[in-house]
Amino acid sequence: MAIEMALISILTLAASCIGTATGFGMSTIMMPVLALYMPMSVALLFAGILHFCGDIWKVLFFRGRIDWKLILGFGIAGIIASYAGASLSIHLQTLPLKKILGAFLIMYVIFLFFNRDWAMPNTSGTALLGGSLSGLFAGFFGVGGAVRSAFLTAFNLPKEMYIFTSGIIALLIDITRISRYISGGTRLESYLLYTLLISIPFSLLGAFIAKKFISRLPQKYFRNLVGVFLAIIGILLIFSF
Numbered sequence: 454m455a456i457e458m459a460l461i462s463i464l465t466l467a468a469s470c471i472g473t474a475t476g477f478g479m480s481t482i483m484m485p486v487l488a489l490y491m492p493m494s495v496a497l498l499f500a501g502i503l504h505f506c507g508d509i510w511k512v513l514f515f516r517g518r519i520d521w522k523l524i525l526g527f528g529i530a531g532i533i534a535s536y537a538g539a540s541l542s543i544h545l546q547t548l549p550l551k552k553i554l555g556a557f558l559i560m561y562v563i564f565l566f567f568n569r570d571w572a573m574p575n576t577s578g579t580a581l582l583g584g585s586l587s588g589l590f591a592g593f594f595g596v597g598g599a600v601r602s603a604f605l606t607a608f609n610l611p612k613e614m615y616i617f618t619s620g621i622i623a624l625l626i627d628i629t630r631i632s633r634y635i636s637g638g639t640r641l642e643s644y645l646l647y648t649l650l651i652s653i654p655f656s657l658l659g660a661f662i663a664k665k666f667i668s669r670l671p672q673k674y675f676r677n678l679v680g681v682f683l684a685i686i687g688i689l690l691i692f693s694f
Contacts, residue, residue, distance in 0.1 A: 457490060458648045465503055465652040469659025472507055473514070474667055475682045476605070476619035477598025479656075480504050481689055484595050491645070497542060497595045498634045499645060504595075505627040506653050510660035511620025515613045515667075523608060524618060526580030527601065528625040531588030535626040538592025539633035554590060555690030558599055562684040573607035580604070584622070591623075592630040598623060599686040602679060612667060612675040 464486055472479025480500045487496035573579050583604025591597025598619070605619060641649065670678065 454644055458651055461648055462652050462655045466655040466659045469507055469656040470663045471682065473511055473660040473663035475679050476616045477602040478682055478686055479507050481596040481599060481686050494543065494639045495641065498631065498639045499641060499649060500595050501627055501631045501634065502649060503652060503656055505631060506656050507660060508620045508624040508627055510657055511616050512624065514660060514664045515617040517614055517617055520618060523580055524621050526577050527584035527622045530581045530584030531622060531626040532629045534585045534588030535592035535630045536633055538589040539630040542593045543637040552691050555687040558603065558683050558687030561603055562680050565680055573604060575608055579607050588626050591626050596690065597626065599683055603683060606676060606679060612672055
């Protein structure tokens, strides 16, 4: 058990670094590993709580100007969709949708590589669609951040504002889906609660390391960083759990 706690803590540190720096990816990195140790419903709750903590660190470390129209566009749609996705996760087995999502992300990154100046329309419709899809996948699979980021990059935000905005939107979605998991009967056993308490400080440390890295990364390279990790997440979704 001690070895398992240590491994999950190290996993949390690495996932938090990447998830904070890119605005997504923490749950996607953790879910395939956690699913080896615990039932999917429990893994969703465990990773969801750590992801929620990661959202808080993003908001605290990168707090700045707030675009309420953008946040509400993504957030309200995300809340509704995440509740629906979490409800489905309680009753249905994982569907091939995650592999379709992975293929979409890879094709999206390839398209952007050959069309570097292209972006999704900077409209309320893009925010609503992005919020709906990211909320649905977050609730159902625990891995909605990559979808949110694919749509959020359309708004060409400064890197700090991008991470801050992503954190607030994810916070709204995570509160909804975690509440639904718990109301649906999912619980963490005592040893998992201890593991969770140990892992939370590691998520904070990972976010702190990421902040130092992002502060030194030029804005012109930030979108490339996001694109690389979108492709990696796409590959993980296709070949993972």
